Amino acid sequence: MSDRYSDRSRVVKLVFIVVGVLFVGRLAMLQLFDPKYRQLADQQALRNVTQYPARGFIYDRKGRLLVHNEAVYDLMVIPRMVKDLDTAYFCQSLGITRDDFDQRMQKARKYSPYSASIFMKQISKEEYAKFENKMFRFKGFYISQRTLRIYDRPIAAQVLGYVGEVDQGDLDRDPYYKQGDYIGKSGLEKSYEEVLRGVKGKRVMHVDVHNREIGPYAGGVYDTLPVEGWNLYTSIDADLQQYAEELMANKRGCVVALEPSTGEVLAMVSAPCYDPNLLVGRIRGENYKKLNADIAKPMLNRALMGQYPPGSIFKVAQSMVALDLGVITPGSGFVCDKSLVGCHNHPSAQSVQEAIKMSCNPYFYQVYRRVIQQGKYKSIYKDSQYGLTVWREYMLRFGFGQKLPIDLPMNGVQKGNIPDTAYYNRWYGKERWAFSTIYSNSIGQGEVTVVPIQMANLAAIVANRGYYITPHVVRFYGPDSLRREEYNERHETGIKREYFDIAAAGMYDVVHVAGGTARRARVDGLDVCGKTGTAENYGNDHSVFICFAPKNDPKIAMAVYVENAQGGGGTWAAPIAGLLVEKYLNGEVKRKDVEKMYREAEPCQKLPLTRRVKKKKK
Amino acid sequence: MYQEKLKIDWTTVGLWLFLALFGWVNIYAATYNGDQAGVFDMATFHGKQLLWIAAAALVALVVMFTEPRFFSNGAYIIYALVLALLVVTLFIATVSHGGKSWIDLGFFRLQPSEFAKFATALALAKFMSGIDVEWRQAHTKVVALLLIAVPAALVFLQHDTGSALVFLAFVFPLFREGLSGAILVTGVAAIALFVLALLVNKYILIGALVLLAAAYLFVWLNKRTTRDWLRAGAVLVCCVAFVFSVDFVFNHVLEAHQSERINVLLGKSEDLQGAGYNVHQSKIAIGSGGFFGKGFLRGTVTKADFVPEQHTDFIFCTVGEEWGWLGSSILVAAYVWLLVRLVNMAERQRSRFARFYGYSVASVLFIHLFVNVGMVLGLVPVIGIPLPFFSYGGSSMLAFTILLFIFIRQDASKNQLL
Numbered sequence A: 001m002s003d004r005y006s007d008r009s010r011v012v013k014l015v016f017i018v019v020g021v022l023f024v025g026r027l028a029m030l031q032l033f034d035p036k037y038r039q040l041a042d043q044q045a046l047r048n049v050t051q052y053p054a055r056g057f058i059y060d061r062k063g064r065l066l067v068h069n070e071a072v073y074d075l076m077v078i079p080r081m082v083k084d085l086d087t088a089y090f091c092q093s094l095g096i097t098r099d100d101f102d103q104r105m106q107k108a109r110k111y112s113p114y115s116a117s118i119f120m121k122q123i124s125k126e127e128y129a130k131f132e133n134k135m136f137r138f139k140g141f142y143i144s145q146r147t148l149r150i151y152d153r154p155i156a157a158q159v160l161g162y163v164g165e166v167d168q169g170d171l172d173r174d175p176y177y178k179q180g181d182y183i184g185k186s187g188l189e190k191s192y193e194e195v196l197r198g199v200k201g202k203r204v205m206h207v208d209v210h211n212r213e214i215g216p217y218a219g220g221v222y223d224t225l226p227v228e229g230w231n232l233y234t235s236i237d238a239d240l241q242q243y244a245e246e247l248m249a250n251k252r253g254c255v256v257a258l259e260p261s262t263g264e265v266l267a268m269v270s271a272p273c274y275d276p277n278l279l280v281g282r283i284r285g286e287n288y289k290k291l292n293a294d295i296a297k298p299m300l301n302r303a304l305m306g307q308y309p310p311g312s313i314f315k316v317a318q319s320m321v322a323l324d325l326g327v328i329t330p331g332s333g334f335v336c337d338k339s340l341v342g343c344h345n346h347p348s349a350q351s352v353q354e355a356i357k358m359s360c361n362p363y364f365y366q367v368y369r370r371v372i373q374q375g376k377y378k379s380i381y382k383d384s385q386y387g388l389t390v391w392r393e394y395m396l397r398f399g400f401g402q403k404l405p406i407d408l409p410m411n412g413v414q415k416g417n418i419p420d421t422a423y424y425n426r427w428y429g430k431e432r433w434a435f436s437t438i439y440s441n442s443i444g445q446g447e448v449t450v451v452p453i454q455m456a457n458l459a460a461i462v463a464n465r466g467y468y469i470t471p472h473v474v475r476f477y478g479p480d481s482l483r484r485e486e487y488n489e490r491h492e493t494g495i496k497r498e499y500f501d502i503a504a505a506g507m508y509d510v511v512h513v514a515g516g517t518a519r520r521a522r523v524d525g526l527d528v529c530g531k532t533g534t535a536e537n538y539g540n541d542h543s544v545f546i547c548f549a550p551k552n553d554p555k556i557a558m559a560v561y562v563e564n565a566q567g568g569g570g571t572w573a574a575p576i577a578g579l580l581v582e583k584y585l586n587g588e589v590k591r592k593d594v595e596k597m598y599r600e601a602e603p604c605q606k607l608p609l610t611r612r613v614k615k616k617k618k
Numbered sequence B: 001m002y003q004e005k006l007k008i009d010w011t012t013v014g015l016w017l018f019l020a021l022f023g024w025v026n027i028y029a030a031t032y033n034g035d036q037a038g039v040f041d042m043a044t045f046h047g048k049q050l051l052w053i054a055a056a057a058l059v060a061l062v063v064m065f066t067e068p069r070f071f072s073n074g075a076y077i078i079y080a081l082v083l084a085l086l087v088v089t090l091f092i093a094t095v096s097h098g099g100k101s102w103i104d105l106g107f108f109r110l111q112p113s114e115f116a117k118f119a120t121a122l123a124l125a126k127f128m129s130g131i132d133v134e135w136r137q138a139h140t141k142v143v144a145l146l147l148i149a150v151p152a153a154l155v156f157l158q159h160d161t162g163s164a165l166v167f168l169a170f171v172f173p174l175f176r177e178g179l180s181g182a183i184l185v186t187g188v189a190a191i192a193l194f195v196l197a198l199l200v201n202k203y204i205l206i207g208a209l210v211l212l213a214a215a216y217l218f219v220w221l222n223k224r225t226t227r228d229w230l231r232a233g234a235v236l237v238c239c240v241a242f243v244f245s246v247d248f249v250f251n252h253v254l255e256a257h258q259s260e261r262i263n264v265l266l267g268k269s270e271d272l273q274g275a276g277y278n279v280h281q282s283k284i285a286i287g288s289g290g291f292f293g294k295g296f297l298r299g300t301v302t303k304a305d306f307v308p309e310q311h312t313d314f315i316f317c318t319v320g321e322e323w324g325w326l327g328s329s330i331l332v333a334a335y336v337w338l339l340v341r342l343v344n345m346a347e348r349q350r351s352r353f354a355r356f357y358g359y360s361v362a363s364v365l366f367i368h369l370f371v372n373v374g375m376v377l378g379l380v381p382v383i384g385i386p387l388p389f390f391s392y393g394g395s396s397m398l399a400f401t402i403l404l405f406i407f408i409r410q411d412a413s414k415n416q417l418l
Helices: A008-031 A036-045 A087-094 A098-111 A125-132 A168-173 A187-191 A238-247 A281-293 A311-325 A352-358 A361-372 A380-397 A421-428 A435-443 A452-464 A497-512 A573-586 A592-600 B010-030 B045-064 B068-073 B075-092 B112-128 B138-157 B161-176 B181-199 B202-220 B226-253 B256-265 B277-287 B315-347 B352-376 B394-412
Strands: A046-051 A065-077 A117-123 A141-150 A163-165 A182-184 A201-207 A213-216 A232-234 A253-259 A264-271 A467-469 A474-477 A490-492 A529-535 A542-549 A556-562 B094-096 B099-104
Touching (some): A008 B277, A008 B352, A065 A098, A087 A125, A117 A281, A182 A187, A311 A352, A311 A361, A311 A435, A311 A497, A352 A361, A380 A421, A452 A556, A542 A573, B010 B045, B010 B394, B068 B075, B068 B394, B075 B112, B099 B112, B112 B352, B138 B161, B161 B181, B181 B226, B202 B226, B226 B256, B277 B315, B352 B394
Antiparallel strands (some): A046 A201, A253 A556, A467 A490, B094 B099
């Protein structure tokens, strides 16, 4: 039926269709062209719960636990979800003030009102137990479990290192880490971070409008289980390490003990030590500040980061180089001519072995002169240049003058200094220097500096009669007992074994024969071979001692360094080394009186020391 | 009784069935909580809705077996009965959702305002199909307006503003019967002016209106008669008065929550926790659906009760989230198809009664679609009215089905009627 208004049906239909098209267009705007809503939906309806894996444990060489974990709880908050909170009751339950609460909320809100951030870090198991049954009253808050390091034996802090929250650099470098994650900051925790950390797991939980977890999102297909971190099995002997730390108490310095045949680190002490438990949990920040401000630098691993003149222990290396070059023979004798360089009173050495025993300065003056000025060139300057280059190459083969590799973080590790020609040219000008300029190197003074690990390594080289294995702290790790081969490499000095036998014999005499400088290192029944050193310095001399034992088939090689100690190497470093050798090889120390004496002694000058120029012994 | 074979428009019936069943699927999804009870569990929304759909189908069958004359002859009686019910409701209603529009019958909560729509449509159609009724006559306009205004006012008194607004739908059938198009234009212009008055500084707006009037007089017209001046002046005065009244209406006539909803819609306030919460959440739910949607029962926003009223007024969110742009567009297309088809059917009726009624059906459904989906998409202020055949609810399902099937019944035997 049509009439004069029939055409109006078109208008009506047009209105209907236009509205339909409008809706479809609007839907396209929301669903196809604006990713915002998808993100918002995921943000509010899904909660990514990170599942932190337990960090791997660290064991000593006998399977004793050095580092393990303890559960702590982070209180998380999603500010937007916080509703009807009885703030006073909440603060009281947590033991915080209202101001503190406001600050924390402010911070969380600033991070994001919609997503979770940490409200309070590392609530202990005990605190959590008190808090747990009140949780239902605090909408918008939930608990996330984490683990913290715990050290039953508070030893080897500088070697083990500590774990801390990731910083911006870590976040930029590795996308694995998210804000608030933990990472190894130093020591083994850092160098074996990838091994220890495991793999984080993730649970995507579907939460409802009341922030209750409804269940796993999409049946859990996006969930991953955390993979526990792998354990480290270190070569540290916990008993030896602890004993060394006890002996180094009240002192500054370090002890490095190696197993010569494997390069394994048995003990690495840097005194003053600190309790690694201080750098765990909520107390870390404050303690870190304190330790960092301490002028004795307890956080510094002196074994790797200290750089000292080697003193007389260097003579062992010098004699090996000279013998190998053929500029002296094992039977070479030199008069103890104190006009060349100062010395103590002793008969002149008739052989290399005797010279090492007596630590005769003029003897090694002569030895070094023959190494540096071999007579290859007429000009003593050119001759010295040549000699120094040859000598330096030998020294590098001993592991000196370079960062000695070790499976610990290498930043901050010192190279020591074995000067090359360029070094002296810079100081004196090209061909403006000769042996007479650099003779102090002969007795381990002058421009030569070494790092304690390098000294221990020197003892290991003599113990091995000519080679060393790259020092390492970790023997193997993980369930498959993997190891890092680059830290098990064998390095040859290229010097004949028989020459090292002479060095070993000399070092034996140092400890055992009348006239030796380290009689205090002697342990009945053990043939300890050692060499004392007294490194001149501002402040009192450093007391240095390297040793290995037993003489044949050595099990331990060691360097002991006591900073600014009153007295030479024989006075402090040698007896401490003796006690440590006795402890390691015999299992216990019988000489309780000696032990007590050195444990309680405080030989080091008080810090701060100001540099004062000491007249060189002439 | 002799009965000529009915020519039932199966397409419309099919669209009705599609909307009801797709609606049911989405109600099932919207209230799904993981450990779902059986499909026929009468304690659940989807179980009850299945019952309503069955009941509605039964009622549709009854309507189809009823003589079409029953509805035209009984239009005024039905209208009177429903009006009486509305009045009764005002006194015995159960208060729910801030409205007093429900009568609790124990097993069923009846919402009489849902039934007022088809009753009004019948009465108005009956009146407009009178032999000597012409829209031009003033008394026709008055009676028609009263027929609409009385039930609308009663519904308004129940604090059900949304359902009262639906009575604006009758503008379309009246337009078809001769109502001036200027009314429609004026209505749209008024809405536009209202929005502008809220968004733009009033004096700037008035300045623009004056400029517009000047442009009409001096640019549009070549010759200006006194009549033109008077007309332009009157329109301008009305507009200015309207603009100044907006504030008053906004602050004193509308309830606080209504003003706030309008503010949210216009972006003047972003109260995501309060008035803006529903629409914000529904936009999130729909927007996160993407092209294909997250899949049946896979919605995260609607599943987690972020969207309130998601099985009733906000049911479209579930479609948007789980069925994506594709599913939503198909649903919108199905509605538009139904509406256009109803208009076409109305045009082929031989009686003015059936035609007017057909237009009424299409218009009422259209207003519901426009307000409901517009609200969910953030295009219309939040007004709680159901999506026809789709939202959960027994009263609306039955009332819409009756509304539709009376027309299908008229259409099926249109050739028998004069």
